Amino acid sequence: MIAENFEYSAPTKLDDALRQLSNEDTKVLAGGMSLIPLMKLRLAAPGQLVDIGRIADLNFIHEEGGTLRIGATTTHYQVENSPLVRSRCPLLAEAASHIGDLQVRNMGTIGGSIAHADPAADYPASLLALEARVALVTAKSKREIPIADFFVDTFTTALEPGEIVHAVVVPVEDQSTGTSYQKVLQPASGFAIVGVAARIRKSGGKIAMARVGVTGLSGKPFRATQVEKALEGAAGSPSEIQKAAALVSDGVDANSDLHASADYRKHLARVYTMRALAIALSRTA
Known part of the structure; x- marks a missing residue:
């Protein structure tokens, strides 16, 4: 199918792009890995596309004030292979490596x-576990919000009219922290049927901090706070991990589709939460 007719512009300055919104x-076009297929199926029919892929000010990875700031048009491949991301925030690099295939990672962007x-996207679970923030910008204002507040519902975010993602802001990882992202994928698309990101820090032989992000299980990604609370103060034995992981789907309205029933998704969530936690724990200093 062919997309509806539309106007196209490709500004090279951020201010010019924002004025057109x-x-x-x-609609904003970044890598086009999501919007273009929707347009070809005529599930989306914007009258104008503003391509932000040529705006150099949106493609960057740098460390600033104890955080990594990653520009909106930074590709998955760049995130995956950045020495800075790999050393300072390995969980995000690991999540990026799970996205689609090489062609998608070369074109798709984090923003x-x-x-x-x-x-069912891969980034949200890791960004939730990392307690990241999202920097947003309009022609007249800027703001930062927690990633947990950014995801509102299925395909729905806190972006306001005329606003775009400027950067993802991720706290730099303590070297004693262990992380892992584990998922079961849908083979044709590479999307997560269920994906779990875990972040753990130990102190004095006990788990001092645990963060768990989940994608694919329900209508939007979420923090598994019940799992986190069950782990904090525990030694991290296999039985403790299993008991905590069993809580991941409690109270969750699980998705059911042709790829997996709600019950099977809940089962997968428990299994992959155990795996992610065990691997993250093994990576703690």
Whole structure:
């Protein structure tokens, strides 16, 4: 199928792009890995596309004030292979390596991925476990919000009209922290049927901090706070991990589709939470 007719512009300055977003019928094009397929299926029919892929000010990875700031048009491949991300925030590099295939990772962007808010995407679980923030910008204002507040519902975010993702802001990892991202994928698309990110820090032989992000299980990604609370103060024995992981789907309205029933997704969530926690624990200093 062929997309509806649309106007196209590719500004090289951020200010120019933001000025063009005042029209409600305008969509932002970053890597195009999500929007273009929707347009070809005529599930989306914007009157104008503003391609931000040529704006150099949106493609960057740098460390600043104890955080990594990653520009919106930074590709998955760049995130996966950045020495800075690998050394300072390995969980994010690991999550990026699980996205689609090499072609998708070379074109798709971190900003485009989170703005699309697919409930089966890989980044959200890791960003939730990392307690990341999202830097947003309009022609007149800037703001930062926690990633947990950014994801509102299925394919729905806290982005306001005329606003785009400027950067993802991730706290730099303590070298004593262990992390892991584990998922069971849908073979044709590479999306997560269930994906779990774990982040653990130990102190005095006990788990001092645990963060668990989950994607694919429900209509939007979420922090498994019950699992986190069950682990904090524990030694991290296999039985303690199993008991905590069993809580991951409690109270969750699980998705059910042609790939997996709700009950099977809950089972997978428990299994992959155990795996992610065990691996993260093994990586703690």
